[in-house]
Amino acid sequence: MRFSYLLLLAGLCAGVSPARAASDPVTGTPARAIPTVRRHLIYFTNKTGTPFSLSQPGAFLSARALQRRTRQGIALKPRDLPVNPAYVAQVKAVAGTRLWYTSRWFNAAIVSCDSTTLAQIRTLSCVQGAQTLNRGQGGPRQPEKEPVAPAERPSSAPADYGIAYNQAQMIGAVTMHNANFRGEGMQIAVFDAGFPSVNQMAVFAPLLQEQRLISTFNVVDKNTDVFQRNDHGTLCLSTLAGNQPGVFIGTAPKASYRLFITEDIGSEHPVEEANWLVAAEYADSAGVDVISSSLGYSTFDVPSANYTYADMNGRTAISTRAATVAARVGMLVVNSAGNEGNSAWRYITAPADADSILTVGAVTAQRNHAAFSSYGPSADGRIKPNVVAQGQQAALVYPTGPGYGSGTSFSCPIMAGMATAFWQSSPTLGVQQVIQFLQRSGSLAANPNNTLGYGIPNFVTAYNLANPSTPLAAASALPAAEALAVYPNPSREEALFLHLSPAFRGTPLRVRLFDARGTLVRELQLAPAGAAEVRLPALPLAKGIYTCLVSSGKAQQTVRLVKL
Incomplete structure (x- = not known):
């Protein structure tokens, strides 16, 4: 992943080099090389013979997940069924195979094994094909640099929001909160690279005290410890869940959260996109409403795995395909557009190219395009980003206290929080209607483009479009000035x-x-x-x-x- 975050001070991890054949110290004869173990996505042929049934979905989907589908009129499909356990057992039975995860949506399994074992797995009649998810040496990833820009004095703000006022007021979130829509009853999944100190910071104390941190899952290490690794997730979460009146208030301070580590910043391989897929399926089965993902993929440690701009077509990248299915099952996926605006790549990165999701670009405090924010369109011509929010000099809370950072990593969760509470305010909407109303409320709704999409959305405008018979007064939605x-x-x-x-x-x-x-x-x-x-x-x-x-x-x- 190329973080959609421009102030990243990454902890760098040494990659694991392929094993080499050592020589016997006495005879000089080369010793046998230790086979390299990699992760692979194993695709199964079908779901025939599965013991699971669409008539008994409670065996694989929570009541909340089913309610979300029912509310939006989304029918269960074979893609919702778990993979056939008999097929999984056949793969596991091949000596040298370690099963990591299975995927309902892709009808697949993620395993680790060497190339000889993979060849054996490919011969199984239940296996359709395989895709290697990591190759070669995973070198340390260099942190991206913040674009040079003059320091900005934060706009004056009501004290409850502290330095977060301007970014909330810009999209109407202050009025939204005053109307008592703060995300209550909604669930947000945050996919990122780590959440150190979240369990110790005052700005998250209400989240913990009110038991709204529902679950944690570290997909990279396959455990529940997420209060570690890189603080990129901590910063993104603060713009959403921060709730320390007088210091900082995020855009969805009363929502419930599920935190996922999907990203390993020590290297860059498609396995991290597979982790995104795993987390999205977990979120679906748990009944999550909104996914906030400040992640993007275009180039990898092994150039042969790189995507091209032509691949940003909504149907190629693993993470893009996963995000599309997540939208199809009724979750609002909010993803950062990427920070490639000043680079040779220039365009959005996966999964921002997925259709049916809300891709978010970045603007300055003065509502102008942030130079680093990636441009659209998608390779198949769809407008991207969909909307924008403040991402340059955005207010955050670091483990050491409030501060600022730049990147679409932050415009994404700022927007995700507003979108969540907007959906709370209009609960009968389907996920695509939520996106449409937010786009129609945008400052460029009449003339969208591939720099700012439909522009900066506004809660009051979106609410009134969705609820014409009971509109909110816009008088309280005063601009910061x-x-x-x-x-x-x-x-x-x-x-x-x-x-x-x-x-x-x-x-x-x-x-x-x-x-x-x-x-x-x-x-x-x-x-x-x-x-x-x-x-x-x-x-x-x-x-x-x-x-x-x-x-x-x-x-x-x-x-x-x-x-x-």
Whole structure:
């Protein structure tokens, strides 16, 4: 995978070299070479004779998975049936074979074995073919570099969101949260390279305390330990599930989550796409609603496995085929477009080329195309990306605290959280209707292109399109420039500024600060100001959370301030 993340400081792992024939130290005679063991995708001929039945789906799909299908009118098909256990047993019986996983959708098994054993497996009558998933030496992957760009001062924001306000407000997520759609009752699966410190960070405390982290699965190592490896997953998850008022709020702070490690950053082979497939089938069977995947594939450690742009046609790459089936069974797949906009490749990477999924590109805080964000179309001419969200200088929470990062890796989960809560607000929609309404709400809906797709979606617009008889008022969906705010926030400084909405400009203001116990700690009288920015007198405040009440002759509003 080429991370859709541009500030990656990857832990580099040495690849495993093919075994070489050593010489006897006395005679000099070459010793027998140790066969190289690789992973392979073994395709079966059919599902004939399987003990599983579409009339008894509870044997392989959860009640929640079945409810998702029923709600969207999706019929069960033979692809939903598990592989024939008898076929799996035949493969396992070949000496030297280790079974890793099976795939319902591909009617296949993932095994590891050497080439001699693979040849034996190919002779089985139940086997249709095989695809090798990793070859040669897996060299360490060099981290991608962030494109050079001037530092941006984050937009002023209501204190609850901290530095995450602009990216949430841009797509209408603040209004969405105020309308009580925060992802409650929805399940999101996050596929990534690791989630270190998630079980220790304050921003995720509600997720753990409220038992909304439902499951974890490390597909790479075949265990449940995901709080390890690369922190790319931690950063992506923060934009979704972060919930620390006064510091950071993600776009789906009340959803439930299932975390998957599918990516091994130590090397790059198609086996990671097979891991994506395994995770998607797990998510399907568990009843997940939305998959957020900030992953992309185009080139590999062995050039012969590389894709070409012509392969970005929605039906070639393993991960693309898996994402397409995931959409067909009723899950909303949200995938990053990729960071190839400045590279020779330029275009989207797999599985962003899949049809029926929501591919997300990146814009700046000023709503302009981020230069690194991959371009469309797909090789067969479909508009990609579908939509965009902030990805340059996006707000994140690192294990060490809040910060910024750039990449479509972050615009993807920011958008996935909004899409999840939008679906929560309109639960009778099918997954393709969700995508259509989000596209129709986009800033370029009337004239989409292959740079920004349908543009920046907006929750209120999408909601009103989906619910014309009960529309939400758009008045509360003020852009950042029209919102009352105090900044910097959180603040370590005594100097503070007020960003005044139009209702507070040109009139005397009374500003009162209350501590967390409701005690008035400071009161200010401000002369009328026609400008939007007002510098407050130095305020020597103790650490804590404060409520700032701003009053004019006709309006009154509160915002929160966090003093660090």
